[in-house]
Amino acid sequence: MSLLAEMNERAFDLGIPLTVHIDVTYRCNERCVHCYLDHDDKGEMTTQEIKNVLDQLADAGVFFLVFSGGEVFMRRDFLELVEHARKLQFNVKVKTNGVMIHEAEARRMRELGVEQVQLSVYSHRPEVHDAITKLPGSFKRTVDSIRFLRSQGLKVTLSNVLMTVNRHDQQGTHALAKELGVSYTLDPTVTPKMDGDTSILNLRLDSDHLEVLFQDTTLVGDVDEYCKPPDPVDDNVLEGYSCSAGHTACYISPYGDVFPCVQFPLPTGNVRRQKFSDIWYHSPQMEEVRSIKVKDLPVCSTCTHAGSCSRCPGLAYMEGSMRGPSTTDCEKSFHRTGIPSANMLRKGMAAGGPLVQILPITV
Amino acid sequence: MPETYIARSPSIAARLLGGEMMVMSAVDSTFFTLNEVATVIWQSADGQTPLSQIVVHKVCQEFEVAPDDARADAEHFVHELSQHGILLVSDQPIPATTPGTAEHK
Numbered sequence: 001m002s003l004l005a006e007m008n009e010r011a012f013d014l015g016i017p018l019t020v021h022i023d024v025t026y027r028c029n030e031r032c033v034h035c036y037l038d039h040d041d042k043g044e045m046t047t048q049e050i051k052n053v054l055d056q057l058a059d060a061g062v063f064f065l066v067f068s069g070g071e072v073f074m075r076r077d078f079l080e081l082v083e084h085a086r087k088l089q090f091n092v093k094v095k096t097n098g099v100m101i102h103e104a105e106a107r108r109m110r111e112l113g114v115e116q117v118q119l120s121v122y123s124h125r126p127e128v129h130d131a132i133t134k135l136p137g138s139f140k141r142t143v144d145s146i147r148f149l150r151s152q153g154l155k156v157t158l159s160n161v162l163m164t165v166n167r168h169d170q171q172g173t174h175a176l177a178k179e180l181g182v183s184y185t186l187d188p189t190v191t192p193k194m195d196g197d198t199s200i201l202n203l204r205l206d207s208d209h210l211e212v213l214f215q216d217t218t219l220v221g222d223v224d225e226y227c228k229p230p231d232p233v234d235d236n237v238l239e240g241y242s243c244s245a246g247h248t249a250c251y252i253s254p255y256g257d258v259f260p261c262v263q264f265p266l267p268t269g270n271v272r273r274q275k276f277s278d279i280w281y282h283s284p285q286m287e288e289v290r291s292i293k294v295k296d297l298p299v300c301s302t303c304t305h306a307g308s309c310s311r312c313p314g315l316a317y318m319e320g321s322m323r324g325p326s327t328t329d330c331e332k333s334f335h336r337t338g339i340p341s342a343n344m345l346r347k348g349m350a351a352g353g354p355l356v357q358i359l360p361i362t363v
Numbered sequence: 364m365p366e367t368y369i370a371r372s373p374s375i376a377a378r379l380l381g382g383e384m385m386v387m388s389a390v391d392s393t394f395f396t397l398n399e400v401a402t403v404i405w406q407s408a409d410g411q412t413p414l415s416q417i418v419v420h421k422v423c424q425e426f427e428v429a430p431d432d433a434r435a436d437a438e439h440f441v442h443e444l445s446q447h448g449i450l451l452v453s454d455q456p457i458p459a460t461t462p463g464t465a466e467h468k
Contacts, residue, residue: 091376
């Protein structure tokens with residue numbers, strides 16, 4: 001076990017929120033076709049309010065702090081917030097589209113000791129990227145910012161959300177990351193909008209394209225290992241939990257609302273009215289999330305994928321129950337291994353047709 | 364024998380977790396966890412207090428170890444962390460710095 005994994009386990013046992021993701025704004029200069037956010041400002045926390053929250057997070061033991069949005073640089077005080085966070089000795093990661101990062105911003109982030117900057121790039125072709133962001137010229141500005149950041153020696157990750165509209169460009173985008181000398185991450189997850197609108201789910205990759213991804217050695221490494229049938233489900237699996245949401249991680253919105261995760265829109269409290277530690281330790285919603293073990297999931301506890309599935313309780317919550325299946329993760333498990341999930345079998349969704357029945361042999 | 368002064372680098376991230384300090388370098392992402400003794404030395408590394416005094420007044424008093432053993436362990440620990448740029452070491456007092464107030468790689 002790595003040292004970091006040990007620390008995660010320790011934080012889990014102690015109930016410490018090791019990682020907090022804070023969106024400092026929902027405003028953005030791009031209008032990405034798949035974005036789940038409402039970009040209107042409905043009363044963001046002030047500079048002082050956020051600094052106060054950061055003080056509380058440090059006291060609570062938070063180590064990894066992710067600044068995101070919206071576009072973080074839409075706030076004029078963003079680097080002041082980063083400076084405050086670094087004085088509190090957080091490990092700081094910044095998620096941005098990079099459009100407003102020039103040499104000065106890149107230099108300042110390096111001076112402040114930002115650990116990593118993650119930028120969204122959807123294609124190696126400017127016309128495709130710009131069509132997705134709906135901001136003409138955004139590809140050039142984002143790639144320029146990556147070069148500024150790299151020239152300062154900062155660690156940069158290029159993050160690609162793969163959808164129907166950019167699926168042909170995956171390899172080209174990966175090659176662009178290599179050319180720029182940065183890490184590359186790929187995520188095929190598209191989530192419903194915050195207001196529950198599911199229209200953007202049409203952008204999700206279909207099953208054939210997911211299967212192609214899972215067979216790509218440049219993305220998954222050893223395909224045989226990655227796609228192997230799941231290990232048998234044992235008591236360790238059933239006594240375990242789905243993910244770190246509410247256990248060692250949580251999310252704070254620009255309005256001070258606290259959720260178990262950015263993908264888990266269950267309100268648990270608000271730092272404008274309550275202390276963070278009171279929400280983290282005593283919110284009934286947070287306590288409920290923490291109480292749910294795999295054995296408590298009516299469908300998933302019976303599933304052969306229970307020990308290896310990426311089941312997201314937040315997506316399950318958006319589907320209707322935090323104890324229910326997350327269909328998109330069921331599909332990923334199925335397309336990765338060829339073995340249908342319990343939820344798919346229940347709904348008759350596997351392989352797009354009826355399951356083969358064992359028929360009596362006619363003699 | 365000249366004194367040794369130690370200060371925490373402004374390029375690190377650090378947090379106490381269940382009595383042990385987690386430290387990560389923003390330069391090379393090296394991750395350390397410090398045991399209780401090392402944590403006390405780390406927390407005392409203000410750039411102004413000589414290492415010898417940290418050993419005598421903090422380590423020996425809190426952990427009941429012999430001064431010579433404590434000093435040898437402390438010097439080994441300081442050397443290791445300084446190799447990763449996590450601790451700054453000097454034979455002169457080190458001025459306080461915070462992230463962004465001084466050039467650091």
